[in-house]
Amino acid sequence: MDPLSMAAAEADAREAEQAKAAAAAAAAATEATTTCRGTATSGLPSFRDEFGVDITTSAGDLKPLPADPRKADVVSRVSSTASGNPAVGDGNGGNGGNGGNGGNGSGDLAGSWVCVPRAAGEPAATAAAAAAAGAPDELESEDVASASLASEYASALAPREEAAPGDATRGGALSADAAAEVLEKMRVESKEAMQGLMNKTERFFSWTKQKATQGMEDIQKEFNRPSNLPPKDPAEARAQQRQFTEMLANAQKREADVAKLKAQREAALATASQAWSRDIIPNFDEVRHTKRVRELWWQGLPPSVRGEVWRLALGNDLHVTEELFQIFLSHAKNKVRDAQRLSANHRGSRSSADGDAVSLDSNSVRDRAASGASDASGGGNGGNGGSGNGGSSGGADGEEAHADSRVVGREDSIQLIALDLSRTFPALGIFQSGGPYNEKLRNVLEAYVCYRPDVGYLQGMSFAASMLLLNMGDVETFQCFANLLNKPFQLAFFRMDVVMIRPYLDTFFELLAEHVPLVAARLDELNITAGMFLVEWLLTMYSKYMPLDMAMRVWDLFFLDGELSLFRTGMGILKMYGDVILSQSFDETAQLLSRLPADLDESVLFQCIASINPSPKHYQELLKEAMRRSKANPSKHLDR
Numbered sequence: 001m002d003p004l005s006m007a008a009a010e011a012d013a014r015e016a017e018q019a020k021a022a023a024a025a026a027a028a029a030t031e032a033t034t035t036c037r038g039t040a041t042s043g044l045p046s047f048r049d050e051f052g053v054d055i056t057t058s059a060g061d062l063k064p065l066p067a068d069p070r071k072a073d074v075v076s077r078v079s080s081t082a083s084g085n086p087a088v089g090d091g092n093g094g095n096g097g098n099g100g101n102g103g104n105g106s107g108d109l110a111g112s113w114v115c116v117p118r119a120a121g122e123p124a125a126t127a128a129a130a131a132a133a134g135a136p137d138e139l140e141s142e143d144v145a146s147a148s149l150a151s152e153y154a155s156a157l158a159p160r161e162e163a164a165p166g167d168a169t170r171g172g173a174l175s176a177d178a179a180a181e182v183l184e185k186m187r188v189e190s191k192e193a194m195q196g197l198m199n200k201t202e203r204f205f206s207w208t209k210q211k212a213t214q215g216m217e218d219i220q221k222e223f224n225r226p227s228n229l230p231p232k233d234p235a236e237a238r239a240q241q242r243q244f245t246e247m248l249a250n251a252q253k254r255e256a257d258v259a260k261l262k263a264q265r266e267a268a269l270a271t272a273s274q275a276w277s278r279d280i281i282p283n284f285d286e287v288r289h290t291k292r293v294r295e296l297w298w299q300g301l302p303p304s305v306r307g308e309v310w311r312l313a314l315g316n317d318l319h320v321t322e323e324l325f326q327i328f329l330s331h332a333k334n335k336v337r338d339a340q341r342l343s344a345n346h347r348g349s350r351s352s353a354d355g356d357a358v359s360l361d362s363n364s365v366r367d368r369a370a371s372g373a374s375d376a377s378g379g380g381n382g383g384n385g386g387s388g389n390g391g392s393s394g395g396a397d398g399e400e401a402h403a404d405s406r407v408v409g410r411e412d413s414i415q416l417i418a419l420d421l422s423r424t425f426p427a428l429g430i431f432q433s434g435g436p437y438n439e440k441l442r443n444v445l446e447a448y449v450c451y452r453p454d455v456g457y458l459q460g461m462s463f464a465a466s467m468l469l470l471n472m473g474d475v476e477t478f479q480c481f482a483n484l485l486n487k488p489f490q491l492a493f494f495r496m497d498v499v500m501i502r503p504y505l506d507t508f509f510e511l512l513a514e515h516v517p518l519v520a521a522r523l524d525e526l527n528i529t530a531g532m533f534l535v536e537w538l539l540t541m542y543s544k545y546m547p548l549d550m551a552m553r554v555w556d557l558f559f560l561d562g563e564l565s566l567f568r569t570g571m572g573i574l575k576m577y578g579d580v581i582l583s584q585s586f587d588e589t590a591q592l593l594s595r596l597p598a599d600l601d602e603s604v605l606f607q608c609i610a611s612i613n614p615s616p617k618h619y620q621e622l623l624k625e626a627m628r629r630s631k632a633n634p635s636k637h638l639d640r
Helices: 003-035 069-083 096-101 124-131 137-146 148-156 176-221 234-287 291-298 303-314 322-348 362-377 395-408 411-421 438-451 461-469 474-485 488-494 498-515 517-525 534-539 548-561 563-576 578-583 586-594 602-611 616-632
Strands: 038-041 044-047 113-115 157-159
Touching: 234 291, 234 303, 291 548, 303 474, 303 548, 322 411, 322 438, 322 474, 411 438, 411 461, 438 461, 438 474, 461 474, 461 548, 474 488, 488 498, 488 534, 498 517, 498 534, 498 563, 498 616, 517 563, 517 578, 534 563, 548 563, 548 602, 563 578, 563 602, 563 616, 578 586
Parallel strands: none
Antiparallel strands: 038 044, 113 157
């Protein structure tokens, strides 16, 4: 065969191979342009548009997509590559898949790229790295990885195996000029895509503002009367709209002020927490009474160190240990099981054993309190054999009631704990049945009842124990609870010892008359005694009557200054609501003091507390004199 015939045969074979490769590239291109946004779910490919909307039919076919100039550009360039038609440039379409490079070799770079399909579920970054293989380093790195449009191009386009005849390089490698052109084009298109995203964001915020304005207009329409009524006077409508605008502005300002104060307080607590942990707690006994520590303490202890500071301030004079806690807890569990069995037997034989059964419902607790504190309502102490409860009871009845109260006041009162757990901080939902702290609180209270059977359980103890448990573990809580209730002040109230309670109430009213005389005179005028509100406040140390954060700060002050801080807090509350009390009736004032408003202003309250600062020495003198009077006349009722 002559050389001319051999060259012709080789050309025919080469064209056949190129046509076959072009057909395969066309099929791959069609798949790539659709799978670049698809993910495999439930066995069928699912495709989503640029807004995340599923565009796949139930059969797995694609729904018609809106025109996308960027995608159309990619498809048109790929199609021109496969068909051999010039895409861009002045070539005549020779060499089939070389597209625009067939003529002068100066066609658009897109003629040298074909679509590469991405496997279903393959990460875009992986597809981009695969498509960029063989491209310059600068194309692989920051532009392909950062620009979303460049990532899309890199996922869909890959260099051909064969370069154009006119190119200076072979094997699919890009020249420096071609790579620079691709890089610049990607930068421009990425910038345009980012600008489009910013325009969409701006339109969204504009739409949101329009809706908010429309909502304000709808609210303002409420100031207009219905169409079937005469219209308002324009001046009146404008005045109401002005008032509404002022009210709204004031509400927004208050919210901003509260948020600002909260942020400032959190920042201050964060700084204080470091000072407490680093400087104060390691040297607590030496620095606790210094001016700097007292100032930090007054501002409120950081939650992260509150439990530790409380424990150090209270001490452990009783030498309560974990072993002691476990011993009494085991004893308490046995006591509960025995009581449950006895209760079941008593229910079966109640009719024949009324004289032996002891009522253990919640009324028994009130009876126990009444045996010591019922004098507040004008009766003597029935337990002394007198004419308690209005003088209608004989000595035998009084002794029987007192005996029952002693039984309930000892270990048998352990059954009352379950009743109170559901009432302890119900808004928190952690001490109720099934809550994470239910069993811990129950264990602490039951162990304490067995540890101090002479005190037993009384309503209000659950609040005191839960305040400790929120800041420390159950063993530390039992230790602090035992030491706290061993102090004369708390012991007097939780044992409902009238002889010991009366001096504290008398001292409170004497201090109130000194520091808030108008309120003291008004309460005396309304015949409202301290026994009607102060006993409940002091039993729970205000934890039941204040928001939790505020109550925590009151407890901080208690561990700083002792029982005097509780008196200052009570007088601060009365001073805070002094104007209200001066204008209210007996019923209104009694209701106010028995259930404080939920929106207590913390800053105002603690300003009132700070303004009332009796000296500890004066307080002790008043208390000592009140105790002398109480012991001299033990049958006197709680007139304060």
